[in-house]
Amino acid sequence: MGGKIKTWKKRWFVFDRNRKTLAYYADKHEVKMKGVIYFQAIEEVYYDHLKNAHKSPNSSLTFSVKTHNRVYYMVSPSPEAMRIWMDVIVTGAEGYMQFMV
Numbered sequence: 001m002g003g004k005i006k007t008w009k010k011r012w013f014v015f016d017r018n019r020k021t022l023a024y025y026a027d028k029h030e031v032k033m034k035g036v037i038y039f040q041a042i043e044e045v046y047y048d049h050l051k052n053a054h055k056s057p058n059s060s061l062t063f064s065v066k067t068h069n070r071v072y073y074m075v076s077p078s079p080e081a082m083r084i085w086m087d088v089i090v091t092g093a094e095g096y097m098q099f100m101v
Contacts, residue, residue, distance in 0.1 A: 008057055008075070015088055022065075022089060041067040042093035045086050065089060 011024040011034060020039040025032070044066040056062040058075055061082050065072040076082035 008055070013074075013085075015092060017092060017095075020092070022092070037065060037067060037072065039093045039095075041069070042089065043067060045090045045093070047082075047086070 011026065012028040012030065014023045014025070016023060022037040022039075023033050024035050024037075026034055042065060045063065046066070047063050056073065056075055061076050061079065063074055063076070063082055063086055065074065074085070076085055
């Protein structure tokens with residue numbers, strides 16, 4: 001499952017509770033989305049304690065968002081930002097699942 005990380009590219013993420021998505025853009029000024037992660041597709045959000053993302057610019061701040069089709073490796077600017085993003089993404093995905101039950 002998954003592939004090799006070829007290069008790291010900086011992306012700007014936008015959490016949208018109403019659309020139930022985590023959209024990403026080339027930068028914060030871009031209007032055209034590069035891609036989207038739907039809450040319903042998120043299976044796991046976890047700290048990359050195994051360091052699978054060994055080519056990360058900062059492996060201690062790398063976390064993963066696993067969906068049905070791929071794993072997104074994300075690097076945050078600080079431990080606090082990483083914790084907040086992980087909590088927000090998990091809350092969004094769990095909220096979607098609770099709403100559907």
